[in-house]
Amino acid sequence: MQAIRSAMAAMHARSNALPPVSPAVESLVRQVIAQVADKWTMLVLEALEEHGTLRFTEVGRMVGGISQKMLTKTLREMERDGLVIRTVHPVIPPHVDYTLTELGRELSAAFCGVWVWAETYYAEVSAARKAFREREGGA
Amino acid sequence: MQAIRSAMAAMHARSNALPPVSPAVESLVRQVIAQVADKWTMLVLEALEEHGTLRFTEVGRMVGGISQKMLTKTLREMERDGLVIRTVHPVIPPHVDYTLTELGRELSAAFCGVWVWAETYYAEVSAARKAFREREGGA
DNA sequence: TCCTACACTCTCCTTTTGGTGCGTATGGCA
DNA sequence: TGCCATACGCACCAAAAGGAGAGTGTAGGA
Numbered sequence: 001m002q003a004i005r006s007a008m009a010a011m012h013a014r015s016n017a018l019p020p021v022s023p024a025v026e027s028l029v030r031q032v033i034a035q036v037a038d039k040w041t042m043l044v045l046e047a048l049e050e051h052g053t054l055r056f057t058e059v060g061r062m063v064g065g066i067s068q069k070m071l072t073k074t075l076r077e078m079e080r081d082g083l084v085i086r087t088v089h090p091v092i093p094p095h096v097d098y099t100l101t102e103l104g105r106e107l108s109a110a111f112c113g114v115w116v117w118a119e120t121y122y123a124e125v126s127a128a129r130k131a132f133r134e135r136e137g138g139a
Numbered sequence: 140m141q142a143i144r145s146a147m148a149a150m151h152a153r154s155n156a157l158p159p160v161s162p163a164v165e166s167l168v169r170q171v172i173a174q175v176a177d178k179w180t181m182l183v184l185e186a187l188e189e190h191g192t193l194r195f196t197e198v199g200r201m202v203g204g205i206s207q208k209m210l211t212k213t214l215r216e217m218e219r220d221g222l223v224i225r226t227v228h229p230v231i232p233p234h235v236d237y238t239l240t241e242l243g244r245e246l247s248a249a250f251c252g253v254w255v256w257a258e259t260y261y262a263e264v265s266a267a268r269k270a271f272r273e274r275e276g277g278a
Numbered sequence: 279t280c281c282t283a284c285a286c287t288c289t290c291c292t293t294t295t296g297g298t299g300c301g302t303a304t305g306g307c308a
Numbered sequence: 309t310g311c312c313a314t315a316c317g318c319a320c321c322a323a324a325a326g327g328a329g330a331g332t333g334t335a336g337g338a
Contacts, residue, residue, distance in 0.1 A: 025261070032257045032264050034178045042176055043169075056285055067327055072286065082267025092334050093284040103263055110252035117249040118171045122164070124242055125171050128221025195315055206297055211316065231304045232314040281338080287331080294325065301318085308311090 035081065040066060040074040042111060045100070048084065049108040053099045083107060174220065179205060179213040181250060184239070187223065188247040192238045222246060 035041070040063070047062035048054060054062065060071050075098060078084045083104035089095040100108065174180070179202070186201035187193060193201065199210050214237060217223045222243035228234040239247065 028261050028265065029257045030182075032261045033181060033253070036257070037176045037178055037181055037253070039173045039176055042172060057283095068286070069288095069328090070326065073326095080268055080271040081264050082271075088285095092336095093282090094286075094333090096285065103260055103267070106260065107253075107256050110256040113249035113252050114172070114176070114246075117246050118168045118175070121242055121245065122167050122171045125220050126167065128242070129219055132219040132221075207316075208298090209296060212296095227315095230314095232306095232312090233303090233316075235315060279338100282336090283334105285332100289330085290328090292325105292327080295323080297322080298320090299318105300320105302316090303314100304312105306312090308309100 032081075035077065036107065038074075040070055041078060041083075042114075044071075044074050044078065045083070045104065045108045045111060046115070048098060048100045049105065053097050056096050056098070059098060078104070171220075174216065175246065177213075179209055180217060180222075181253075183210075183213055183217065184222070184243065184247045184250060185254070187237060187239045188244065192236050195235050195237070198237060217243070 043063045043066070044059060047059055051058075051062060056071070056075075059075070060066055060068070063071070066074075075084065075086070079086045081103075082101055085099050085101055087097040087099070089097070182202045182205070183198060186198055190197075190201060195210070195214075198214070199205055199207070202210070205213075214223065214225070218225045220242075221240055224238050224240055226236040226238070228236070
């Protein structure tokens with residue numbers, strides 16, 4: 001974790017001080033973040049990390065509460081971004097497998113901390129919401 | 140990072156094996172994740188982590204490209220979830236300060252890994268997108 | 279012979295997201 | 309006298325997200 005912290009510090013120092021990090025790169029990073037910081041992407045990522053290779057409907061089952069449309073879209077975008085590999089077996093009925101790439105596994109590892117945070121602090125978030133409601137909602 | 144990995148493994152083992160983790164908790168964690176895995180939340184979190192206490196318009200400037208409406212909404216939700224503290228100085232013209240709470244700083248640290256991932260691999264994501272376009276778009 | 283399974287795609291619809299612009303209160307500055 | 313700055317709230321609108329349900333093509337089972 002300390003390594004990550006110092007890496008982030010370096011990143012900030014760089015983006016603040018040195019011109020070489022162009023706005024183009026900045027915008028690309030933003031774009032990637034915006035894409036990847038998506039509810040369904042995170043959930044699919046976790047399902048595949050946890051279970052390895054899965055079929056379309058299996059991913060849907062593991063994630064839970066996702067419509068076919070969103071599942072298709074999410075998986076396509078993840079394939080496009082190089083996070084998953086989509087393998088089509090040309091049989092009938094159709095059979096398609098999804099597996100994380102190395103890039104996807106790295107991202108999953110990066111998201112790890114957020115999952116742990118949510119598991120650790122969700123009770124505090126609930127408490128904060130309750131306090132907020134009583135403070136603002138009841139005023 | 141290994142510590143996080145094992146924590147995540149423990150989390151998975153728990154959610155798969157033990158009944159005590161109720162669907163209520165599961166849904167709460169999902170809700171928190173969905174809330175927090177938001178583009179603007181991440182960006183505001185980073186701005187405040189990097190610069191400490193900021194005023195409303197300063198946060199807007201640091202984040203860049205956010206409308207007042209979204210900034211208000213994001214900051215309010217973060218306040219509600221206990222991620223930021225909002226301090227109103229009753230003067231005219233109005234003066235409001237925003238600071239991360241400990242919870243917010245923890246979350247920021249957790250997101251660190253994702254920022255580093257994006258900085259490290261955005262070029263590979265670009266390459267993957269290009270390859271995908273040539274593969275599918277050109278077919 | 280008809281039904282089911284799979285991995286979608288397509289259309290229609292509702293909900294959410296997000297932008298723009300206007301109003302506001304008032305102390306200080308020109 | 310009159311305008312500016314701050315941190316919004318509100319109303320209106322466009323665009324995107326997302327859900328529900330129907331259609332598809334065919335091998336194999338009842």
